[in-house]
Amino acid sequence: MxxxxxxxxxxxxxxxxxxxxxxxxxxxxxxxxxxxxxxxxxxxxxxxxxxxxxxxxxxxxxxxxxxxxxxxxxxxxxxxxxxxxxxxxxxxxxxxxxxxxxxxxxxxxxxxxxxxxxxxxxxxxxxxxxxxxxxxxxxxxxxxxxxxxxxxxxxxxxxxxxxxxxxxxxxxxxxxxxxxxxxxxxxxxxxxxxxxxxxxxxxxxxxxxxxxxxxxREKIGDDVRVSAPGMKYRHYAPKAPVTVVCGDPERTAAYITRHAGLDAGIICFSECAFQFEMHERRVIGSSDDVQTQARRIFDALRAFDDTNVREIWAQCPDDKGLGLAVANRLKKAAGFHVINVV
CATH class of the missing domain: 3.90.870.10 (DHBP synthase)
Incomplete structure (x- = not known):
């Protein structure tokens, strides 16, 4: 066709x-x-x-x-x-x-x-x-x-x-x-x-x-009947496994820097991008600009499929306003593999 x-x-x-x-x-x-x-x-x-x-x-x-x-x-x-x-x-x-x-x-x-x-x-x-x-x-x-x-x-x-x-x-x-x-x-x-x-x-x-x-907030079982799309199955996922890191942007960037391998892809805020110059990275906007993050998040996730990255680390916005939706998509993409940095 x-x-x-x-x-x-x-x-x-x-x-x-x-x-x-x-x-x-x-x-x-x-x-x-x-x-x-x-x-x-x-x-x-x-x-x-x-x-x-x-x-x-x-x-x-x-x-x-x-x-x-x-x-x-x-x-x-x-x-x-x-x-x-x-x-x-x-x-x-x-x-x-x-x-x-x-x-x-x-x-x-x-x-x-x-x-x-x-x-x-x-x-x-x-x-x-x-x-x-x-x-x-x-x-x-x-x-x-x-x-x-x-x-x-x-x-x-x-x-x-x-x-x-x-x-x-x-x-x-x-x-x-x-x-x-x-x-x-x-x-x-x-x-x-x-x-x-x-x-x-x-x-x-x-x-x-x-x-x-x-x-x-969490992955639900396959035996649960859902009344809306996007609730049950693995969604929004690129080929490489995703780890989402939540918390203060400076601290999450430092955590990812310590733990991400050189073959990792990074989804990051613009003010933290300089820390990941050695990595394949996708900048989704500043940490306080959730409108831009929402417009860019799926493009960022899809883009890594055309690279050789073996894992993806993502900075996550807080759950206020539209940030809740962006964070939800990232966590679903990660299968709720989430690290909270305090």
Whole structure:
């Protein structure tokens, strides 16, 4: 299969071509503000199954449904509590996914057999236009080979899925760089299932107390059923094993300097980069610039696969604001192999 790159800036018929493929039951790589997604008609179970086949994704890992109009949510969810309206008015369109009781139209392939579904209204104009042109909501996990770092450019998607899918819709580099925040509103209390572009602190400003799922802090067993992507399996991982070092940037840099071999790759803050001139390194921004860290983290993880490094050491931001999402992605990439330096 030849994978075509469709650029709507150069040719507006790109939307029509991508939408036609989606209506015909095919999959298409599409940009969002968070990461690139691999999209299929969310109401067509056979089409959604092609997502899992292309990615090599476990069947019990649920997908997020993307919409272009908030009104579509009422067709996809069985009930919509007041808290949803509050969050939508504040954060939609944007990097927030809400888990709700699913309507009968959602196939089991999307929900992994659960009675809930994740719904999101992305802010990326190309994603919105594609959903409108297709005329159906789109199920879309990250457009990468399952387990690898997520894709934030069309070239990343082509690297992982070229020859496996018919088309990728160009949308430029992703501006957020980590996946959407996932919050469950299907239980008695709101629960954060995955940190992302909307912080835990922002959620609590709207909802009050929000519980934090243990999957954010530790690896959970393979026998546990999860209601959001990114909670269970090894994710975001490059080929070389990763060790994450948490704590004060100066101290973590000193620790890595003492313990990293010459064949190690280093993910570091800009103010510490000079200490790793002898290593293959990727600078993700200053320690207090989590927005830049979020945009660069997946590119940094993916870049080491093209080198000869045998191990990767990573400085980790604290868990405040967007830093929680960056730290979560790093720890997941490391399989929660984390060292805390005090």
């Amino acid at each position: 030849i994978t075509r790159l469709l650029d709507p800036v150069k040719d507006r018929t790109a939307y029509t071509e991508a939408a036609t493929l989606l209506r015909a039951g095919e999959v298409v790589g599409m940009p969002t503000e968070t990461v690139y997604g691999l999209a299929a008609n969310a109401l067509d179970g056979k089409a959604v199954a092609k997502i899992f086949a292309a990615k090599g994704r476990p069947q019990d890992n649920p997908l997020i449904v993307h919409i272009a109009d908030q009104k579509q949510m009422y067709d996809l969810a069985r009930t919509v509590p007041e808290s949803v309206e509050k969050l939508a008015s504040r954060f939609w369109p944007g990097p927030l996914t809400m888990i709700l009781p699913k309507a009968d139209c959602i196939p089991d392939e999307v929900s992994a057999g659960l009675d809930t579904v994740g719904i999101r209204l992305p802010s990326h104009p190309v994603a919105q236009e594609l959903i409108r042109e297709a005329g159906v909501p789109l199920a879309a996990p990250s457009a990468n080979t399952s387990g690898r770092p997520s894709t934030t450019t069309s070239s990343h998607v082509m690297e992982d899925l070229g020859g496996k899918i018919p088309a990728i819709l160009e949308g430029g580099p992703c501006t957020v760089g980590v996946e959407s925040t996932v919050v469950s509103l299907a239980g008695d209390k709101p629960r954060l299932l995955r940190p992302g572009g909307i912080s835990l602190e922002q959620l609590r400003e709207v909802l009050g107390e929000v519980e934090v799922d243990r999957a954010l």
